[in-house]
Amino acid sequence: MLQEERRHRTETITLSGRESERLSRPDIRDEFGLETMDMNMGPQHPSMHGLLRLILELDGETVVRCDPVMGYLHRCQEKIAENRMYPSVIPLTDRLDYFANMHNEHGYCLAVEDLMDIEIPPRAEYIRVLMCELMRLASHIPSVGFLLLELGAFTPILYGFRERERIQNIFEAVTGARMMFHYIRIGGVKADLPEDMPEKIWNYVEDLEKTFKRDFIDLIEGNEIFISRTRGVGKMSQEKAVEMGLTGPPLRCTGVDFDVRRDYPYSIYPELDFDVVTDEAGDVEASYRVRIKECYQSIRIIKQVLEKMPEGAVMADLGRRLRPPEGEGFGRVEGPRGEFAVHVVSDGSDIPYRVHYRDPSFVNMQLLQEIVPGHYLPDIMPIMGLVDPVSGGWDK
Amino acid sequence: MSAFVNALDQEPWRFIISLLAIIFLTLNVAAVLTFAERKVAGYIQLRYGPNRVGPRGVLQPMADVLKLFTKENLSPGRADVWVFLAAPIAMFIPAAVIWMVVPFAPKAVVTNLNIGLLFVVSTTSIGALGVVMAGYGSRSNFSLLGALRGAAQMISYEVPLILSLLGVIILTGSLSLVNVVNNQAGGFWHWYIWSQLPMFATFYIAGIAEVKRIPFDLPEGESEIVGGFMIEYSGMTWALIQASEFASMGLMSAITTTLFLGGWQPPFDFLDFGNFNWIWFGLKTAIIMFTFQWIRWSVPRLRMDQLMDFGWKFLVPLSLVWLFVTAAGTLIIH
Amino acid sequence: MAVRLPEGNLQDRLERYLGKFRDHHELEEEEIEGNVVRVAVKPEDVPAVLTTAREALNILHLSFITVVDREGSFDLTYELLDLRGGIVKVKTAIEGEEPVIESVARIYPTANWHEREAYDMFGIAFRGHPDLRRPYMWQDHFDHHPLLKSFEISTKRTFEGLR
Numbered sequence: 001m002l003q004e005e006r007r008h009r010t011e012t013i014t015l016s017g018r019e020s021e022r023l024s025r026p027d028i029r030d031e032f033g034l035e036t037m038d039m040n041m042g043p044q045h046p047s048m049h050g051l052l053r054l055i056l057e058l059d060g061e062t063v064v065r066c067d068p069v070m071g072y073l074h075r076c077q078e079k080i081a082e083n084r085m086y087p088s089v090i091p092l093t094d095r096l097d098y099f100a101n102m103h104n105e106h107g108y109c110l111a112v113e114d115l116m117d118i119e120i121p122p123r124a125e126y127i128r129v130l131m132c133e134l135m136r137l138a139s140h141i142p143s144v145g146f147l148l149l150e151l152g153a154f155t156p157i158l159y160g161f162r163e164r165e166r167i168q169n170i171f172e173a174v175t176g177a178r179m180m181f182h183y184i185r186i187g188g189v190k191a192d193l194p195e196d197m198p199e200k201i202w203n204y205v206e207d208l209e210k211t212f213k214r215d216f217i218d219l220i221e222g223n224e225i226f227i228s229r230t231r232g233v234g235k236m237s238q239e240k241a242v243e244m245g246l247t248g249p250p251l252r253c254t255g256v257d258f259d260v261r262r263d264y265p266y267s268i269y270p271e272l273d274f275d276v277v278t279d280e281a282g283d284v285e286a287s288y289r290v291r292i293k294e295c296y297q298s299i300r301i302i303k304q305v306l307e308k309m310p311e312g313a314v315m316a317d318l319g320r321r322l323r324p325p326e327g328e329g330f331g332r333v334e335g336p337r338g339e340f341a342v343h344v345v346s347d348g349s350d351i352p353y354r355v356h357y358r359d360p361s362f363v364n365m366q367l368l369q370e371i372v373p374g375h376y377l378p379d380i381m382p383i384m385g386l387v388d389p390v391s392g393g394w395d396k
Numbered sequence: 397m398s399a400f401v402n403a404l405d406q407e408p409w410r411f412i413i414s415l416l417a418i419i420f421l422t423l424n425v426a427a428v429l430t431f432a433e434r435k436v437a438g439y440i441q442l443r444y445g446p447n448r449v450g451p452r453g454v455l456q457p458m459a460d461v462l463k464l465f466t467k468e469n470l471s472p473g474r475a476d477v478w479v480f481l482a483a484p485i486a487m488f489i490p491a492a493v494i495w496m497v498v499p500f501a502p503k504a505v506v507t508n509l510n511i512g513l514l515f516v517v518s519t520t521s522i523g524a525l526g527v528v529m530a531g532y533g534s535r536s537n538f539s540l541l542g543a544l545r546g547a548a549q550m551i552s553y554e555v556p557l558i559l560s561l562l563g564v565i566i567l568t569g570s571l572s573l574v575n576v577v578n579n580q581a582g583g584f585w586h587w588y589i590w591s592q593l594p595m596f597a598t599f600y601i602a603g604i605a606e607v608k609r610i611p612f613d614l615p616e617g618e619s620e621i622v623g624g625f626m627i628e629y630s631g632m633t634w635a636l637i638q639a640s641e642f643a644s645m646g647l648m649s650a651i652t653t654t655l656f657l658g659g660w661q662p663p664f665d666f667l668d669f670g671n672f673n674w675i676w677f678g679l680k681t682a683i684i685m686f687t688f689q690w691i692r693w694s695v696p697r698l699r700m701d702q703l704m705d706f707g708w709k710f711l712v713p714l715s716l717v718w719l720f721v722t723a724a725g726t727l728i729i730h
Numbered sequence: 731m732a733v734r735l736p737e738g739n740l741q742d743r744l745e746r747y748l749g750k751f752r753d754h755h756e757l758e759e760e761e762i763e764g765n766v767v768r769v770a771v772k773p774e775d776v777p778a779v780l781t782t783a784r785e786a787l788n789i790l791h792l793s794f795i796t797v798v799d800r801e802g803s804f805d806l807t808y809e810l811l812d813l814r815g816g817i818v819k820v821k822t823a824i825e826g827e828e829p830v831i832e833s834v835a836r837i838y839p840t841a842n843w844h845e846r847e848a849y850d851m852f853g854i855a856f857r858g859h860p861d862l863r864r865p866y867m868w869q870d871h872f873d874h875h876p877l878l879k880s881f882e883i884s885t886k887r888t889f890e891g892l893r
Binding site for chain 1: 732733735765790791792793794796797798799807809811813814815817838839840841842843844847851864865866867876877881883
Binding site for chain 2: 037038039045046047061148149150151152153154155158159162219223225226228229376377378379380381
């Protein structure tokens with residue numbers, strides 16, 4: 001009875017828009033004469049991912065309604081991009097998903113290259129893929145740490161950030177920057193790798209492969225508390241996942257094997273040999289396993305890329321002013337959080353007429369209002385770890 | 397030298413010295429433990445921990461105290477001010493008072509209460525009151541949730557905690573902590589940890605829950621309810637809450653040592669230092685504290701329902717079973 | 731339980747998609763280019779076309795909805811992926827200062843937030859949307875839609891001198 005009424009109430013709440021029914025009818029009580037409690041999580045909450053505010057309605061510790069409120073980091077990147085020349089949009093894309101910038105740059109550059117029909121030198125493609133896979137490692141490993149941090153274990157995040165730090169050192173040597181790279185350019189990449197870099201990257205991934213199990217699996221995977229906190233939490237079916245438009249690890253942890261790298265191949269991914277990792281369970285634990293296994297796949301890809309890397313130029317000859325023909329360009333890459341797509345519309349001038357980003361954080365976060373109700377309050381945080389959104393991503 | 401030590405052993409001096417030592421200890425254990433905690437955390441997490449104030453950072457607690465003293469003591473506008481301000485005191489006093497019955501060395505115990513264990517158990521329960529007061533007084537949703545969690549958790553884990561004491565009481569035949577320690581004399585194989593291993597485990601786990609540390613730190617739960625009952629505290633009131641948490645952690649280690657690890661008893665008879673046996677007591681307590689910290693930085697946190705399940709469905713039956721075994725064994729042997 | 735993903739040759743599949751669209755709906759433009767099926771339809775046909783895609787053709791994934799302000803009309807692109815290499819782009823154009831279009835959130839629930847975003851940025855009202863609030867901008871007392879071309883920003887850099 002109570003469940004029925006509550007479901008009905010949540011439905012009416014989501015349907016009627018912003019006003020909670022309880023706010024308009026403050027006398028509403030459940031059958032025990034108790035009322036629910038409204039709670040604001042964020043935007044200044046120590047473990048919230050970025051600047052997200054969740055309006056929660058709690059019945060005891062059970063969440064009845066969860067309403068994500070965004071916009072605290074909104075910069076209207078798409079509007080700014082409409083007022084910049086094509087190459088100067090790239091540094092802006094860095095600020096989108098600031099945890100995986102390379103993929104944003106790559107997606108945007110693919111879109112503009114699609115618009116202009118540019119051929120990329122093969123070495124540039126290899127360097128792009130190399131950087132993107134390193135970026136994926138640098139994003140997945142701290143994500144696992146964040147998940148554990150949200151469960152209350154403080155240590156893994158520091159191990160995760162140690163690895164991210166090492167990868168950032170590589171990025172710094174290659175691109176000159178640690179976070180906002182502006183490295184992948186339209187027509188190639190900014191600069192060739194430093195001479196000793198392939199060997200350094202090779203040594204690093206070899207080292208990572210050896211220590212990965214010790215640092216990120218041994219104390220976590222079989223941990224009884226970790227299992228009891230994550231198994232069955234945030235459980236969703238494949239239909240639900242597909243329906244909500246999820247991509248990336250949240251989709252693959254339900255068992256739908258979709259990976260842009262394989263199904264909508266771009267760059268040199270068709271030439272590379274890698275597996276699309278899936279898991280059956282579709283809960284937080286499964287997403288953890290998917291992320292961990294994807295790290296191994298990334299290491300595999302990096303090694304192949306380093307072995308096959310051709311010599312040659314890294315930048316196509318484009319001239320300084322880009323003036324694409326009128327038309328549309330699409331770029332789609334598999335970021336660490338899912339499908340990152342860019343749609344560029346040109347009107348023939350040197351300024352994009354419209355740039356639209358499809359950011360996985362934004363789309364995946366719809367899941368929150370669907371699956372959080374019914375969970376306990378402490379389960380919100382692992383579910384955030386499953387979705388793993390980034391503030392710059394959903395707020396564009 | 398030995399004459400001087402013997403003179404200190406006589407009645408007024410013994411009491412005064414042990415009392416001073418306890419006051420000193422209570423006030424400083426929190427500072428020492430915060431420093432230790434941060435250093436241990438640092439080394440577990442591949443970093444240094446505090447290392448700027450003083451040599452290797454040992455003066456960091458001083459700097460913390462100075463900072464906290466000079467901070468403004470805010471209370472929320474809607475708070476119930478008296479309850480809000482009384483809560484840290486209600487948390488701190490029990491943690492300080494219990495040290496009175498803990499024997500540090502053969503004669504270094506402030507009062508040898510013959511109901512020592514009862515005193516320990518009953519006074520620890522007052523801590524829950526402080527948590528509820530803090531949560532209710534601050535009038536915040538987060539702190540209310542924290543207080544409710546804290547009350548439920550501490551009252552539930554009181555049960556296995558007390559049950560696990562009963563085995564020791566049966567073996568000793570006394571409630572006095574001094575008698576408990578004296579009965580464990582004669583080498584480490586006489587310590588109660590061996591015959592009472594399940595009870596030790598129960599007591600240890602329930603102790604962690606009682607002092608609200610990870611994996612049982614739900615009342616704080618900083619990743620979901622942001623510090624729980626202490627969310628609105630700042631400055632010295634917050635420091636007092638922290639001090640009481642660390643003091644009760646030290647206390648729990650001390651009582652574990654006393655009950656199951658032979659208190660000040662040396663592991664071998666030839667290592668008996670007489671009045672300086674507090675070294676053994678300190679060493680064992682420090683080891684237990686370190687394991688608390690080790691666990692704190694290694695495992696995630698449980699959820700409330702899982703916590704309750706674990707307490708009522710595992711710890712209580714376990715301690716009941718072992719209580720029965722102990723009682724039967726004692727009956728058969730005598 | 732399990733989701734059924736399309737199989738078989740990509741080109742045949744694309745032909746099948748286009749054939750189905752052609753059979754059931756009135757298409758203004760149609761084209762197959764690479765792995766993309768591009769159809770342009772009237773705005774009132776969009777929900778029907780997407781229903782065909784979702785129900786009859788089992789195209790599961792709505793990737794994004796792009797709105798382009800053409801100053802006087804709005805171009806909408808619904809990009810659908812069948813998750814196995816095929817892309818369907820449904821294009822439409824709506825006229826008017828205060829554009830209204832039927833919501834597709836009931837067909838593709840993921841369109842919910844895409845449409846909210848479009849509403850926020852362009853002021854396009856989606857009829858029948860379950861929860862049409864502004865996700866980014868202020869909910870009250872802000873009547874502008876920043877991605878409209880008529881919304882001027884102060885840091886416009888035209889690089890006129892370079893041209």
